[in-house]
Amino acid sequence: MEANNNNNSCQSQSQQLEDEDRLSMLTDDILLSILGRVSTRLAATTCVLSTRWRHLPWLLPEVDIDVKDFLSVTRPDPVEANDMEKAMVSLTKAARSFLADHQRGSTISSLHLKLYLINTFLCEVGPLICDAVDSRLLKELDLSVLDETDILDYCEEDMLQRAQEIDAFFSAYPSVPHCLTKLTLYNVGFDKLDMHHVLFDCCNQLKHLILIHSDSGANSLFKIDAPNSNLCVLNIYKCRFEIIEVICLPKLEKFLWSTWVSEYAPVTFGFVPSLGELELSCGSSYDQCEFKLSELLHGVTGLHTLTLDFQGENLWLQPEIEGLFTAFNKLRKLSIRGIFVEFDILWTMAFLVAAPSIEILHIEVWEHSCDIGDTRLDSYPERRTPQWEMRLGGSENRLLKNLEFTGFKSLEQQFTFIRCVLERSPNMQKIVLRGDEQCKYCDALEESPRPSKFPKNKVEQEMVVKQIRHGTFSPEIIFKE
Template sequence: MKFNRGRRHRRNSKAEVGSGGMLSKLPGDIQACNWDRLSELPADVLLNILERVGTLDVVRTCILSKQMQKLPAMLSQIVIDLSPRDLFQKSDVVADVTNKILSKRPPHITIRKLKLKFVLSPSRCLSIGKSVGLAMTTQKFDAAEFEIMTPLDFHLCTDAYCLLFAKQFNNFVHDCPDAFAGLTRLHLRNMRFGESDIPNILSNCKRLESLSFFMCGVGIGSVLHVEHTQLVELVMSYCVFKTVDLSSLPKLQRMTFGDWPCDENPLVLGFVPQLSKISLANPNFSGKTHNLSKLLANAPTVNDLFLEFRSEKIWVQPECPRVLAPVLARLRFVNLDHLPEECDISWTMFLLEAAPSVEDLCIIVWDHKCRKKSHESYSKKTEVKWEASDPDFKHKNLARLTIYGFQSDGNFTRYVRRVIQAAVNIRKVSLHDRKACQLCAEKFPHAEVRPSGYPRTSKEMDSSRKKMAAASAAACPDIHFCS
């Protein structure tokens, strides 16, 4: 096979401008081929290759060949998802490429996925919205997603800026109704809305399946009522509301709710008949605890529960299994994150007693410095009042126990032994050392680190296994030390 070396050199030099060129991202066997041979492949094969890289890389690549210049408009997936730094530098490019690709598309080709991340700028947003809205009216979209960044990061956003960004976004929705009517996913951040704004957004986004808010809200005394017929996923982090009331979400399956500012009825679950996975996280600076039986009262369908104890403060109140059992009857997976290392983890047994269907329990213990609000004592910070579990309690479905931050002390060995005693069919126990927190290392580089008690040698591991299995009447499960 003969190569046109000069022509190949010129094309490769163009394609490799910058570090984001497509050639560096193609499989090795294609990189080894002559570029002309690549452009001569059938269109369906080329499209299959091109859809494995970002859309901006595809556009840059296809400029190099006349035969390939029509391909960007034939993509079934259009994904522009740049890093924040690149996004601010190329915000004009995002709008221009979106318009060119969508305006030249054959109407019979379905867009399986449209994902656009862009900066909230009135002129550029309007260009993107009009392009997407026009395409929505003439073509079929399986999924369409907007992730909207604000010109300022959250730590620089004053209330005035958040109000301004919310106003600009509301204008965007008003000016581009067709685009928002067809959206299936929407991510917003750093916005302070009026009381009717979020309900209006939801009413305009009729196909919306996933909605994410970060650092958004209405006000510390506000109640957000959420109603939508299609919403499947709702994510709310660091949002300012007194209460979030999920009034009617018949298709909601996944809910993430973190860092609520008010402790009085922060979450009310209304009509959520399909809710199966819920994640709750709270720094608990006030010290108030919550009963899961009340928080999850109308969600007996939950089978996956994630609880995060930010600032290493326990905000869940252990409850009587008889009270909690009706709520957790279908629970199968439990993850408890950021438990403080000094806290006796035996209190978590109340979840197993109340949830007979749990198959997998994961506990992650930390010794953070970066999450401490003050130098308050551990005893004040981690105090949990609980009653010892029934010594005759048996659990028939728990198969796996995983602990991160395991130490060879009585706190952990007693707990593992108690779980093994209760879980008569447990098959595997996985024990990991502490997770490393990069933020702690950066903020407190000279802070003294508590020595790890994680077993390192075979002798230490065997000794720990004997302590954990000594009182078990049943056959001991596999206990793995995963260093």
């Protein structure tokens, strides 16, 4: 028996060595492709596997160093100052290792760096990045300045202080902003600084900018006039601008704004010849008025993808068709999300009239128990059914081939809408019906799961198919929970 166990052990070790040898026989480019799919921290640990792997992590063309990877295994919530400092100690060591000239075997095409704004460590990380840029070891930097403080708990003084620290960091280490291609900021207040200068003049290679609760004060105006900017993507989330005037951003391709405080249209566009994708997402508040989408899109002629998300609240758009023809003449994909489940959805047909070039239409209905009754925020007004009356004439949507419907519940108004789309779209090929998206807040409130209105079994699905096709239409209908 003991001899058999020894034989099995030897065979197992032999097989393990054989597998390792097979893996080690792969070329560097294949092994680097494998390492590129895991975190940089995990990739770095592979150097202890064998001498064959020892040099590989320092050949990775893209390096991702995330301070959260260095937090304790349990990921403390909330993250305390002591946890941040310990994580930043480890991050600094990792940055020093990957950016050291003597260890690098190749240029870093892109460094993705996520850190906490702690001055002690910025004074160490800054020179490392500067030296790497100046020696042409590093080409591009993707920097995220993280913050663990909840937006509701932040005070103005803290936001102003963060802005001062970021400005001082950029001034002390000028190679950092000059190699920045992507920047993400949390809870930064530029009230006392020239925000445009910091973000566009200093960061002159910036292609992607994400601002999260970062602005120049409550109800402020932000004018962007940057004819030499390389910015392609601008993402605004819960910032307090009254309005953003995009006067000139010639390379801007994608603009996203979620949750604004403006009473009217939150953004205007001037010279944006490359703008092709626009996403607006907001739940209306008491002092919010409806605005015309055509006024917001004035000057935009190349839009191909549009997403409008009402987050289950009242519509913040005025009814119109004719004014949208120019802005919608190249529109290919339209997503209308967050429509309260009790609202009529036939009004969305107006967009099909205004955009006969649409190929993909996505409708999402909103039904959440976490925003009903006592759980509903006081800042939201009473929901009112949209009263949009308009003539839906015009030509057919011959390019529309795919309809996706999220939150489908076998309601008559939903069947009416889908059949109306089919009547207008003779070349419709596929309809995808999905159930409600998972919501952790709803799940926490409900002691027992609500009975689903989504057709699950074959009999229910066949009944839905019959009602949709109505003996006239023949698109493929797919059910996805």
